[in-house]
Amino acid sequence: MSRTVAAPYRVSGVAHTPADVLAAARGILAQHSLADLSMRRLATELGVRPNALYWHFPDKQTMLAALADDLLDAVQIPADGAWDQRLTAAATNLRSTLLSLPDSAEVVSSAWASGLSHSDLTATVAAVASDGGLPPPAAHGVATAICRLTIGLTIEEQTRAQMERLGVTGPSGRDFTEEFTQALAVIVDGARSLAAARR
Amino acid sequence: MSRTVAAPYRVSGVAHTPADVLAAARGILAQHSLADLSMRRLATELGVRPNALYWHFPDKQTMLAALADDLLDAVQIPADGAWDQRLTAAATNLRSTLLSLPDSAEVVSSAWASGLSHSDLTATVAAVASDGGLPPPAAHGVATAICRLTIGLTIEEQTRAQMERLGVTGPSGRDFTEEFTQALAVIVDGARSLAAARR
DNA sequence: ACCTGAACACCGTTCAAGT
């Protein structure tokens, strides 16, 4: 005779984990937008009541910060090569990671602002700048400029993309890739010029 | 005999204007926070029903964009002096304008992202960079880097300030002024190095 | 450990109607 374990309270399937919740949140961003990412909708997507989510995360803000950290942990920061090229590559990788998930730049921005993010991306980028011989404050300045530029410009790009998706606005006529490339080049040039002055 | 004009529908006072609404919105930001700036609360502050606001603005987003434009129009962009010092001054003025009203950096960021802002601050800053002899794409890159840095870092600073105001978090230990100064110096150095290469 | 039921205190926005 086989023993039957006590059936879970939920009708079908296994219990959820925080990772399940984050995966469902990604799904909503991918197929809809940040505006559609409510706790209630997220719960529906998981086949669960809204308040069940509060078992996994204390509040929505914390859940979004965890999502942001997931995203940022996936950004590749090259370990070898010339330091200035590694800086450019880090920024480019951050941007393309963000562009792969709609509205994710906004999520990262909020997470950084709230202080609930545990990602140390800025410090990692600052370490690359340090390899160029920049003193700590300047290296941190470079990292700050690069990260904020990338996040800020990508927020605009993704927001426009959403608006065009909804047909509320026509194409912006802006070349975001060009804007990003130019602005990034200015910052990296600044870093090089500071490094040269140190020699 | 004095003629009495037909009494307005509202009990006391004169009718409101869009400017009145924006002033009340500023008041809520100044004394509370962006989280408290709901259309319903704004209406209450004006002694009016929530839906009355939709006479003055089509929606909340548009109202916030108008508020952002008001703020940005007040930013002084110096017209004479060395171009690199004018760049630094423009960024510093933008930051101090934002810091004078809690959560205003977030408001500006959203307004830019939504495309509802009519401010041409980035173009104005780009014009200063052009005075340094930079070609248009590079000048625009400089302006983008400066504006996004300033907005992004000020969002973090103001969000931390709110959290400390609410006692939900202790002091961050970060020196935002120092971070801003260093990152700005990197960008302006980059601009100078690009200008020098043009000669 | 993980979830439901039920409720609280809110939102933004629309539409017809009032003066």
Add this chain to the structure above:
DNA sequence: ACCTGAACACCGTTCAAGT
């Protein structure tokens, strides 16, 4: 021109209770 009344379709979050 500027506002009210009344309603619609939502939010995030809490708490006790279920299994």
